[in-house]
Amino acid sequence: MTDDLVEQIAAAVADRLNPRDGLWSAKTIAAYMDIEGKNPGRQVLERFAPHPGFPKAIRVPVAGGGRGHPRWKESEIRKWWERYKDVN
Template identity: 40%
Template sequence: MSDTDIIQKIAAAVVAQIKPAIPLSIDLWDISTIAQFLKRNESVVRERIACKPDFPPAIRLPTETGKRGHPLYKAKDVIQWAEKYTERRA
């Protein structure tokens, strides 16, 4: 097996492992992802931020048991919400 063959096999293996990015316009974020985006602890997001009246509404998909799943949020809505808090220069 030549070096080129080895490189091609490695490249193919890497490509197989890469997950395609979901566009922010349609992605759904969980509390953990929102915490990473906002640079906050998950408990802070869950207990102090997501419960704010102006925070985007949660999407709760049904589970197999018919109960409501963990809250998910539209990424674009969370980003827009955060940008509302940009400080204005005097």
């Protein structure tokens, strides 16, 4: 095994042990939840995001004093989904 290969394997293992907590858009959440239709991201914003148990969105300030599109922590969405995906 080369040193380069060992480093690649070590990096891959480290990523699995310490997953990054990315920020997801409404469109990404819709894909994760397998929501289809004309505008699945809008469905997330209108049907799920207002729910009291849905994770709180992060809105980063942008130039001009506005706020960017809402983003959610991946780990929080996954935890929320696990609570509800098997409820019938």
